[in-house]
Amino acid sequence: MQQISGNATRGVVTMAGSGKFFVGGNWKCNGTKESITKLVSDLNNAKIEEDVDVVVAPPFIYIEQVLNSLTPRIEVSAQNAWVGKGGAFTGEISAEQLNDIGCKWVILGHSERRHILGEASEFIGKKCSYAVSKDLKVIACVGEKLEEREAGKTFDVVFEQLKAFADEVPGLPNVVIAYEPVWAIGTGKVATPEQAQEVHAAIRKWLKDNVSAEAASRTRIIYGGSVNGSNSSELAKKEDIDGFLVGGASLKGPEFAIIVNSVTAKRVAV
Numbered sequence: 001m002q003q004i005s006g007n008a009t010r011g012v013v014t015m016a017g018s019g020k021f022f023v024g025g026n027w028k029c030n031g032t033k034e035s036i037t038k039l040v041s042d043l044n045n046a047k048i049e050e051d052v053d054v055v056v057a058p059p060f061i062y063i064e065q066v067l068n069s070l071t072p073r074i075e076v077s078a079q080n081a082w083v084g085k086g087g088a089f090t091g092e093i094s095a096e097q098l099n100d101i102g103c104k105w106v107i108l109g110h111s112e113r114r115h116i117l118g119e120a121s122e123f124i125g126k127k128c129s130y131a132v133s134k135d136l137k138v139i140a141c142v143g144e145k146l147e148e149r150e151a152g153k154t155f156d157v158v159f160e161q162l163k164a165f166a167d168e169v170p171g172l173p174n175v176v177i178a179y180e181p182v183w184a185i186g187t188g189k190v191a192t193p194e195q196a197q198e199v200h201a202a203i204r205k206w207l208k209d210n211v212s213a214e215a216a217s218r219t220r221i222i223y224g225g226s227v228n229g230s231n232s233s234e235l236a237k238k239e240d241i242d243g244f245l246v247g248g249a250s251l252k253g254p255e256f257a258i259i260v261n262s263v264t265a266k267r268v269a270v
């Protein structure tokens, strides 16, 4: 349990880790200039709690539009980056280019890139290493497919994916881990708070045993997969759930704000 300093009314927080609550919005391959203008305006007008890190990830071509119009209270992420220095890599965007336009975050290893685009764990680990070496902060995604869960392989799959990150990025500085079970993504079938907590606790233990106790405490472990304004508070109450990575519901500003504000469910009265 962690005491939030400086504001006694906030009380005690049910968090196993020491990091700040974190909510990311992954807009995936959605939006137009017009719809993004509206979404940014809704986010700029939303009332969001102070003690949450908030990051949104527009498609590459809209990142500058968002950086130029979104409140600096909310940070901006890319959804991918090239594995090394830019050059003759048609269709790719480099970490240097993200730095150039002031984009500070990148999502790596999302299941859609693993399973639709065929990115392997080792390649994703190398991407993470390069991104961190260029001072980008990384949302590193892991998660099992339905058949893997049903075969009792959830931890094997998640630990193999984690190891690929940890092998390439000693100490995992500037990395937020997103646990996104593939069967829960875009399906409306959210993991129960107990299912998510079980894997988050296992990830934290894996970090303690394989990286360091400090990394286990510092690293935010966020949940993704059909999170919405109605289920986020129950999930947020679990002690190893340090926030969310939201897909579909992050395209609606008011609902995304509700999810961000589910940090209040972490606070219990003293």
Ligand SMILES: O=C(CO)COP(=O)(O)O
Binding pocket: 026, 110, 180, 184, 185, 186, 187, 188, 224, 225, 226, 227, 245, 246, 247, 248, 249
């Ligand atoms: O993939 C996700 C976030 O990265 C989750 O997507 P949904 O919230 O649409 O299920």
